[in-house]
Each structure stands twice: as structure tokens, then as C-alpha cells.
Amino acid sequence: MNYISIQNIDSLDKWVKSALKIKKNPLKNKKLGKDKTLGMLFFNPSLRTRLSTQKAALNLGMNVMVMNFTNEGWTLEFEDGTIMNQGASEHIREAAEVVSQYCDIIAIRSFAGLIDKEKDNAEMVLSGFLKFATVPIVNMESAVGHPLQSLADAITMEEFKTPHRPKVVLSWAPHPRALPQAVANSFVEMMQKQENMDFVITHPEGYELNPEITKNSKIEYDQNKAFENADFVYVKNWSNYNEYGAVTNMDPNWTVTAEKMALTNNGKFMHCLPVRRNVIVADEVIDSENSIVIQQAHNRTYSAQLVLQKILKKI
Amino acid sequence: MNYISIQNIDSLDKWVKSALKIKKNPLKNKKLGKDKTLGMLFFNPSLRTRLSTQKAALNLGMNVMVMNFTNEGWTLEFEDGTIMNQGASEHIREAAEVVSQYCDIIAIRSFAGLIDKEKDNAEMVLSGFLKFATVPIVNMESAVGHPLQSLADAITMEEFKTPHRPKVVLSWAPHPRALPQAVANSFVEMMQKQENMDFVITHPEGYELNPEITKNSKIEYDQNKAFENADFVYVKNWSNYNEYGAVTNMDPNWTVTAEKMALTNNGKFMHCLPVRRNVIVADEVIDSENSIVIQQAHNRTYSAQLVLQKILKKI
Amino acid sequence: MNYISIQNIDSLDKWVKSALKIKKNPLKNKKLGKDKTLGMLFFNPSLRTRLSTQKAALNLGMNVMVMNFTNEGWTLEFEDGTIMNQGASEHIREAAEVVSQYCDIIAIRSFAGLIDKEKDNAEMVLSGFLKFATVPIVNMESAVGHPLQSLADAITMEEFKTPHRPKVVLSWAPHPRALPQAVANSFVEMMQKQENMDFVITHPEGYELNPEITKNSKIEYDQNKAFENADFVYVKNWSNYNEYGAVTNMDPNWTVTAEKMALTNNGKFMHCLPVRRNVIVADEVIDSENSIVIQQAHNRTYSAQLVLQKILKKI
CATH class of the missing domain: 3.40.50.1370 (Aspartate/ornithine carbamoyltransferase)
Structure with a gap:
């Protein structure tokens, strides 16, 4: 095995x-x-x-x-x-x-x-x-x-599960250097095995992950719309898969702020770490009660x- | 704790x-x-x-x-x-x-x-x-x-303690590169907790350690005078604290030689290691019976x- | 000890x-x-x-x-x-x-x-x-x-020993960078302790190892002749010992190929690893049944x- x-x-x-x-x-x-x-x-x-x-x-x-x-x-x-x-x-x-x-x-x-x-x-x-x-x-x-990470993520979501069918968002966020798609890929694959969750991926147009991995997972290019009523927001940067390995977008409007989290259903903030503060996510979000990044690391x-x-x- | x-x-x-x-x-x-x-x-x-x-x-x-x-x-x-x-x-x-x-x-x-x-x-x-x-x-x-070091130093001095109230000297010595003050600081703080020892610090003028640490510990700018009747000579270089991090003195007269050790009361030579031979201390001293640097390392x-x-x- | x-x-x-x-x-x-x-x-x-x-x-x-x-x-x-x-x-x-x-x-x-x-x-x-x-x-x-290596080599040869008195060859092979003589030296010394084996060293003229180590071990400058009827072929590059550390020969004719192994008595191929494939040894040899390099590593x-x-x- x-x-x-x-x-x-x-x-x-x-x-x-x-x-x-x-x-x-x-x-x-x-x-x-x-x-x-x-x-x-x-x-x-x-x-x-x-x-x-x-x-x-x-x-x-x-x-x-x-x-x-x-x-x-x-x-x-x-x-x-x-x-x-x-x-x-x-x-x-x-x-x-x-x-x-x-x-x-x-x-x-x-x-x-x-x-x-x-x-x-x-x-x-x-x-x-x-x-x-x-x-x-x-x-x-x-x-x-990065399947050890995504399994830990699934464990963490189970610990914080909502009484209702949760909405889970995987959101791209900006980053100054080119990062792999590995964490996002495994998270998508893990979510595809979740039978009782709704899942949506959000990222700028052009930042599509490998379609052989995302398959028919829902993609929403409007980050705000994706965040609406979300119970879990999993944030991660990845470099461009189409223009392979390029950083073609560093738009700070994609940084996850308290204002954006306010659109969610009191959603939990998740990230695999290490994370660049105030680039990927604002201090106010990662330091909030709704941040469960340490629990993810623990799991x-x-x-x-x-x-x-x-x-x-x-x- | x-x-x-x-x-x-x-x-x-x-x-x-x-x-x-x-x-x-x-x-x-x-x-x-x-x-x-x-x-x-x-x-x-x-x-x-x-x-x-x-x-x-x-x-x-x-x-x-x-x-x-x-x-x-x-x-x-x-x-x-x-x-x-x-x-x-x-x-x-x-x-x-x-x-x-x-x-x-x-x-x-x-x-x-x-x-x-x-x-x-x-x-x-x-x-x-x-x-x-x-x-x-x-x-x-x-x-x-470097409090693990200074605790080991205290253990070592206890093992080699003299029947009389010992005189302990902390002596600066020259070194080609800028070194931290950490070992010297902790040694001073440890000595301030020794109730039954006399303590004196010796270094060139201008090489004073942080006065918030040395407090009222005695300072003697004449190395020979400081060595007189010493039972333990703890040698260590540190870079200038006032001109922070600078190496403003490399005077080889501060190197610890057999001649200098002859001024002591058959004093033990101590150093935290690593040590630059024939810069900080002459071979004849560190290789002598009175050198207890290995015992310090062991402790x-x-x-x-x-x-x-x-x-x-x-x- | x-x-x-x-x-x-x-x-x-x-x-x-x-x-x-x-x-x-x-x-x-x-x-x-x-x-x-x-x-x-x-x-x-x-x-x-x-x-x-x-x-x-x-x-x-x-x-x-x-x-x-x-x-x-x-x-x-x-x-x-x-x-x-x-x-x-x-x-x-x-x-x-x-x-x-x-x-x-x-x-x-x-x-x-x-x-x-x-x-x-x-x-x-x-x-x-x-x-x-x-x-x-x-x-x-x-x-x-490298005596841990040569002891492992002796163990491996014992496991693959032939019913007859075996012929063992240590053969130099080409390599783009200067390598130490350590493995070859210890192999020679180990072979000198083997009472029931015939031993021959083969390398280009000028690539003699330290004569104080090889002593009266047999040297054969013709690799093909050395391989004839060999039961074990131990291959290793070393840099020139006389022109110390120089790479004076990169002759690809010394690479160990299937054709050369065909001269042996169904001989085993040995190497301490790491090995540069198709420089020291052809794929066909190291991937053959007669290659016992993994067993050497295991031992x-x-x-x-x-x-x-x-x-x-x-x-």
C-alpha cells in the first residue's frame, strides 16, 4: 500500500x-x-x-x-x-x-x-x-x-462541521512568487469525495487548475459571490497552470479580508501554512476566532x- | 516554566x-x-x-x-x-x-x-x-x-571549588571577528548569584558590556591586576557593545598566556568553546592541567x- | 577498539x-x-x-x-x-x-x-x-x-561464492570528475586478506594506486585480458594517484559493457554506488541478473x- x-x-x-x-x-x-x-x-x-x-x-x-x-x-x-x-x-x-x-x-x-x-x-x-x-x-x-495536507483538512472540517450541509470555498489569493498547485489539487480531489458538502472554486479568470483534476467542480470567477454564505473558506495561492508557473496576477483585491469574510455564514478560515500575512490574508482574519489554521496543522x-x-x- | x-x-x-x-x-x-x-x-x-x-x-x-x-x-x-x-x-x-x-x-x-x-x-x-x-x-x-552554558559553568566551578572564598575573573580576549555578548552576559548574571565568590570583569576600556546586566559588578581595566590571585579565569571575546557589534580592539596583549596565568593563584582556565587557539588563549594554557574547558563542555x-x-x- | x-x-x-x-x-x-x-x-x-x-x-x-x-x-x-x-x-x-x-x-x-x-x-x-x-x-x-564498504563487499562475495576458487577483478572505469581512491584502496586491502581467491587489478597505465597499498597485488593493463574468466568484477573510478587528483583519462573503452562481461565466467558485477550509468557501466550490465550492487548496499x-x-x- x-x-x-x-x-x-x-x-x-x-x-x-x-x-x-x-x-x-x-x-x-x-x-x-x-x-x-x-x-x-x-x-x-x-x-x-x-x-x-x-x-x-x-x-x-x-x-x-x-x-x-x-x-x-x-x-x-x-x-x-x-x-x-x-x-x-x-x-x-x-x-x-x-x-x-x-x-x-x-x-x-x-x-x-x-x-x-x-x-x-x-x-x-x-x-x-x-x-x-x-x-x-x-x-x-x-x-x-499534497494528500497528507488534504486529509488533515478533511479531519479539521469534520471537527468544525455545521448542522446543515456546508458550503466550502477554495479561493485563490495573490502571492509575490510562483507557488505549486499541489495543495489546491489535493483539496479539490478531497472535496470531490465529500458527499455532503457543496463546493465552489474561485480564482481570477486564467488561473484555472488542471481540468483533469477539477473535472466538473463548480468555478465562480467572482470571489465575493463565491464567499456568500460559505461555511469554510480555504485560501491558497497557486501559480498559473495554463501559462505554466507564471505569476500573471497579483491583484490585492483577492486578499482575504474581514470585509470578505463578512459575506460568509460566519465561515471558518483555512490555510495549509506557511502563509504570507496581509498578502494572502489580512491579520484581522487569520487572528480571528474563525481561523482554524492551527487546528489544521495539529491534525x-x-x-x-x-x-x-x-x-x-x-x- | x-x-x-x-x-x-x-x-x-x-x-x-x-x-x-x-x-x-x-x-x-x-x-x-x-x-x-x-x-x-x-x-x-x-x-x-x-x-x-x-x-x-x-x-x-x-x-x-x-x-x-x-x-x-x-x-x-x-x-x-x-x-x-x-x-x-x-x-x-x-x-x-x-x-x-x-x-x-x-x-x-x-x-x-x-x-x-x-x-x-x-x-x-x-x-x-x-x-x-x-x-x-x-x-x-x-x-x-546563553544560560545553559553559564549553568554548566557554575556546575564546573562547584566541582573545582577551592577551600577558600575564590576569586573569579571574566576576561575579554581578542578575536578577529565580531562575536555576541551572550556568553559573557549570562556568566555575569550567574556570578551575581554566587554569594561566596569574589568577581571581577576585565576588558579594554570601551568594551563595557550592557550596564543593565553588569550592574555593580567590579570592572578592572588592567588585565594583569585582575588576574592577580584569581582562582578561576573565564575567558571570552565579545564585540563592542557601545559601538555595537564593532571589533575596535584586537590587541594581542590580551591573549591569555602562561605568563598571565602565573599571576593567578594556580587558577583554572575556563572557556565555553569553540575557542581560537593562540588568539584567545595560548596553547600552553589550554593544554595545561589547569584548563577545565572539557569539563565545562561535559557539564x-x-x-x-x-x-x-x-x-x-x-x- | x-x-x-x-x-x-x-x-x-x-x-x-x-x-x-x-x-x-x-x-x-x-x-x-x-x-x-x-x-x-x-x-x-x-x-x-x-x-x-x-x-x-x-x-x-x-x-x-x-x-x-x-x-x-x-x-x-x-x-x-x-x-x-x-x-x-x-x-x-x-x-x-x-x-x-x-x-x-x-x-x-x-x-x-x-x-x-x-x-x-x-x-x-x-x-x-x-x-x-x-x-x-x-x-x-x-x-x-572505506573499510565499512569493503567489509560489506566481502560479505556479498561470500553470499555469491563459487564452488571453485574465484577470480576477482578490480577494474578502473572512466568518470568526468576527480574521485578519491578510498574505495579501491580498501577493496585491495580486503582482497589481500582473501586466502582463497585470485585477484587482479586493471586500469590504464599511469593510474596505479598507492604502491604501499597494492604491494604485490597483480596489475594487468589490458582490461579485456583481466576480465577473462572473472567471477567477480568490481568496478570503480579513481583519480590519478601519481598526478595526484588529476583526471588524465576518460577513455570510454574502459566503460563496462555487456560485451566485456561476456569475457567473464558469468561474472557478477559489483560497484559501491553511487554510479554514473553509461559512463562507468552500461545500463545492460547494471540492470542484468548478474549485477549485485543492491545486495552490496544491503550488506x-x-x-x-x-x-x-x-x-x-x-x-
Whole structure:
């Protein structure tokens, strides 16, 4: 069993309920991971993912080995058949199979490069490990998805659920640098598995996500209209998917302010963090009672723990 | 309970005695830290602090998660109300509260920048964590203080105590680069809590430490005179506090030599390390029997363990 | 007891048999390392060594503290008597003795600089730790040797041993950048301890290894001739030892191809990894059934575990 994408979740409802059970008694399965080792491989920076996934593994009694490929290991080659006489010293074929010799589960973080859409969509790093590793793989944010985050988001929404069928909005917000679409993609996929929620995506025209992911999810280009009566507002920047990786819009009118939140149904503010204050969201919103970003971060532990627990039970 | 400064020590005498008890049987409290996690956050290099604090936590049975913010995490913003459209990706408000979700105690190392005195005195990083974290904080050297070091120094002086009331000298020594005042500050504060020792600070005129810290501690500008009959000579460079962060003096006459040590009462040589040999201190002194720098480094483990133990007993 | 070089192995045959016993039941000695701490110090990148040595320590129940000197610690000085007013902040004398205060065993990786032959042959870093540390030292690849690798190679050859007296070839292969001689050196030294194997080294003229290491090992400048009837072909690039550190030959005719392997006696292909595909070895060879590079990497765990186990039994 691997955890690569939200599509690996057979029943979102059951997974969320299991995660909330874990949260009530996180050390209950501390023997499950005894003498099992999680290898955490980072090709990019990480705070929440780094610490919450470690914490989850520790809660399960696992050993953890953390490795930053950026400065601790060798530069990897991913193409097949290359004559490796340039910068890369090691091929993913060897790296993935070798790491499998020392770890029972491998977790990988490798962001989109945002230069070559095809390469990013092919998930070069994650797919490489998936193909050549001989142990289960967990996605700690890849080029295209961040399913540990979106599972934590689903857990958090369950904790704050409304008595009525909620309206959930995914809203783009401006950002000075090009960011991946991974978090937004996984959030969309997760929402598509929510049977009892209404979902709408809002972003400037031209900022459409990959249509193969959004499918028939509703898109509303008027942010104010999208916010009307929303119960949860999930905010996230992503760079342009069509003009791949470009920042073609920095319109501050898309920043989430108290005025905009006033349009919602006393809606909760969500963000995966890190967040740029007063660019993505005004202080007044993220510091308000309705902001549940810390709860989301907290639930990262139980999201990761559920995934590791499910994998450990199968190996 | 936090451990931010020497001022957090209620009774130095009792703390030193407790630490020496821990040293005799370091694994006695190995169950105290069971299923508790120490997060160690580094904004600067570290050898002794990194390893001794980890070792202390392991002796207490804790889990440890180490994170280097310099290359593994996000650049942090510390000012309130900023429009975060520049380099920083995450605000200390979120970072501190998020790390608190995964750790039971957070230990932080963040040196003085030595450019903006006011900012350094405000302990931007440490104060930020102190304000926004929801778990106890331990100072692993901040802009202004290094209280784990000075507690280890007190433990070491107790081990080498003289039958008579000892004379302790803190001596400035030259150094090619600008260094923080943190170690000297905490040593002064620790000495001010020593009821049975005489204390004198010696440094070139103009190199006065912050007078709010030195208070009425005796200052002697003649190094030779200060060394006379000293039982302990604690040597440390610091950059100019008045001309903040400047190196205005590199006079090799302040280097601690055997000749100078001959003025002392068979005095012990102390330094927090790392030390530049033959700049701060001559080989002949640091390699002599009277050098107790390794013992100081060794006691860093018990200094940290005492602090962690006290915190664990309260959470 | 230290593990610095293949010369520290008293009986290669017994060591290999012990390692294979450990492989059958790696957790048998999990109590041996209880409350013991391995400090792993890296002055260079590492994947296999980093993870396999950690895994070995975990199998023995040890605590592990990993430290990258490149970005986490202080720049070290190794010369005696220096006036340390340049880049280095800490002398190996203090660093080694200080780390000994926190660790029961210290493992070190520090490659050859390939600029100053004398300095590299003197093993500046490793010797420094060996001289000034007060706990056992393990070599995780030094300027001159990589004995954990060669022990793993011996274990792997034992697993694939032929019914007849095998012929083993160490073959140089081309590489775009200057690489150390360490792996080749230790392999030669290990082969010199093999009583029941024939051994030949093949490389272009001028690429002779240090004759004090190769001694009377057979050298054959014709690679094809060397490969004839070989049972094991160990391939590795090294830079020129005579024109120290230079890359004076990149002849692609030395790349190991299927055609060359056809000259062998159905020989196994070995390499320590990382390997540059289609430069050192053709895809068709490393991807063939006869490639045992992953098994070598796997045996790194048991090689390290045997060494740690032997040391733990003596402390």
C-alpha cells in the first residue's frame, strides 16, 4: 500500500473517523511500529510536514531517519538511458532501491519545478521512487499533490462541521512568487469525495487548475459571490497552470479580508501554512476566532499517523 | 516554566547540587520523558549545544526532533502588521504555535545579529517563540544570553571549588571577528548569584558590556591586576557593545598566556568553546592541567538535563 | 577498539561469518546498545553510509545523533600551533574531545581533498579524531579508505561464492570528475586478506594506486585480458594517484559493457554506488541478473552492525 494521492483513500468518511479516533488516543498503537523504520527524504524545505510526520511515526513507536537530499546526499538522475557525465551522480533506480534496503516505509517531499509542466505532471521524483523502491511510499507533497495536507483538512472540517450541509470555498489569493498547485489539487480531489458538502472554486479568470483534476467542480470567477454564505473558506495561492508557473496576477483585491469574510455564514478560515500575512490574508482574519489554521496543522499528525498505521498493518 | 535566562534560576546553589546528583546517575529519570518530544530549532551553527542537549533529552527518555531553520524550513517574519511580500514566507505567530502542536518542549538557538542593538536586546526570535508558542521554551543561546552554558559553568566551578572564598575573573580576549555578548552576559548574571565568590570583569576600556546586566559588578581595566590571585579565569571575546557589534580592539596583549596565568593563584582556565587557539588563549594554557574547558563542555549535558527535568516535572 | 581500516580486521573469514549471522537475526542484540549513543559526523555527502550505519545502530538499540559539519557546526582547524585568526573557529583537539563527552562511539566521514597528497595520506580529519577523541572511532570513508564498504563487499562475495576458487577483478572505469581512491584502496586491502581467491587489478597505465597499498597485488593493463574468466568484477573510478587528483583519462573503452562481461565466467558485477550509468557501466550490465550492487548496499547494514557490535562488547 502506498499513499500517493487522495485517490488512494477508499472511504474518506471512514478515514476521517479513524483519524479522529487516533487523535483521542495517539499512543494506543505504539507497538505497531516497533523495529520499523520510516525514511523521510526531503528535496525541499518543510516545517509542518517534517515535524508532524516524525511525530506520527514516534507515536507509533517507529524509528525515523531524516535525510535532506538538497545538501546531505547526491544529485539524482531520473531519465532512463542517459549518459551520466553531467551533474547527477546517482540514478533514481539505485537510490530508490538502496533506500528500500534500510527503511520499511519511505516518505518523500519533492515540489513542482514549475518550469516543465509535462515533467511536473509526470511526478518525476515521486514516480521514480514509486517505480524502483521495494517498500511502501508516502507522498509528503509532490509536484501535483499534497494528500497528507488534504486529509488533515478533511479531519479539521469534520471537527468544525455545521448542522446543515456546508458550503466550502477554495479561493485563490495573490502571492509575490510562483507557488505549486499541489495543495489546491489535493483539496479539490478531497472535496470531490465529500458527499455532503457543496463546493465552489474561485480564482481570477486564467488561473484555472488542471481540468483533469477539477473535472466538473463548480468555478465562480467572482470571489465575493463565491464567499456568500460559505461555511469554510480555504485560501491558497497557486501559480498559473495554463501559462505554466507564471505569476500573471497579483491583484490585492483577492486578499482575504474581514470585509470578505463578512459575506460568509460566519465561515471558518483555512490555510495549509506557511502563509504570507496581509498578502494572502489580512491579520484581522487569520487572528480571528474563525481561523482554524492551527487546528489544521495539529491534525497533520493524525493524518500522517493514520496513513502510517494503515501501511504498517499491511507489512 | 521556561528557561530563558539565568534569572529563571531561583536558587543557583540548589540547581548546581541537583545537576551534580544527575551527573552521578544520569539515567535515573529515564521514564520522566517517555513519550515526550523535544523540538530543537537552530537558526545558527552548534556543536556542544546540539549534542549535549540531545544527549540530556535521551538520558530522560525523550524523543528529539532537530530542525535547522537555516536550510530546512521557511524564512520567518517577526514584525507585526507587515505586508509579507518580501523574503519571509512564514510569520513567527504561526511557526511558534505550529511547532507547539508537535513538541512538548521547544529549544531555540538564535544568535545576535550584531547590527541592530535594539532588535538584539529585544530578543526578536526567542521572544517571538516565547510569546506565541504554547509549550515551554528553552534558550540554547539567544541574542543576549546563553544560560545553559553559564549553568554548566557554575556546575564546573562547584566541582573545582577551592577551600577558600575564590576569586573569579571574566576576561575579554581578542578575536578577529565580531562575536555576541551572550556568553559573557549570562556568566555575569550567574556570578551575581554566587554569594561566596569574589568577581571581577576585565576588558579594554570601551568594551563595557550592557550596564543593565553588569550592574555593580567590579570592572578592572588592567588585565594583569585582575588576574592577580584569581582562582578561576573565564575567558571570552565579545564585540563592542557601545559601538555595537564593532571589533575596535584586537590587541594581542590580551591573549591569555602562561605568563598571565602565573599571576593567578594556580587558577583554572575556563572557556565555553569553540575557542581560537593562540588568539584567545595560548596553547600552553589550554593544554595545561589547569584548563577545565572539557569539563565545562561535559557539564553541558547535566545543565540541559536539569532544565529539561524541571520542565518535564511541571508538564 | 577502533575501526579505521581493513587492517583492523583480525580474521576476515570470521568477521564475514559473524556478519552473515547478524543478517539472519538483526535484532538479536538489541539490548547491547541500550543507553549507548552513536555520534555520526559528516564532512561530506552520504546516502548509503548515512542510512545503513544509522539502521545498524538502531538494530542494536543505540541512540543516534547525526551532525553535518558542513553546515551545522564550526569550521575546524587541524594544524598544531596555528594562530587561529583565519576561517577556522575550533580546533580538532577540542572538537574531538568534546564530542567524546556526549557519544560512546564516534563515526566520521571525511573524503580526500585530492589536492595535497601528503595531507590526504595523513588522514588529517580521521587521525585528528583518533588522536584526540576519548571514545572508539569508526571510519565511514576517509581520505584513504572505506573499510565499512569493503567489509560489506566481502560479505556479498561470500553470499555469491563459487564452488571453485574465484577470480576477482578490480577494474578502473572512466568518470568526468576527480574521485578519491578510498574505495579501491580498501577493496585491495580486503582482497589481500582473501586466502582463497585470485585477484587482479586493471586500469590504464599511469593510474596505479598507492604502491604501499597494492604491494604485490597483480596489475594487468589490458582490461579485456583481466576480465577473462572473472567471477567477480568490481568496478570503480579513481583519480590519478601519481598526478595526484588529476583526471588524465576518460577513455570510454574502459566503460563496462555487456560485451566485456561476456569475457567473464558469468561474472557478477559489483560497484559501491553511487554510479554514473553509461559512463562507468552500461545500463545492460547494471540492470542484468548478474549485477549485485543492491545486495552490496544491503550488506552495508550488517557490515556496520558487526563493527558497532564488536565495539559495544568492549566498552
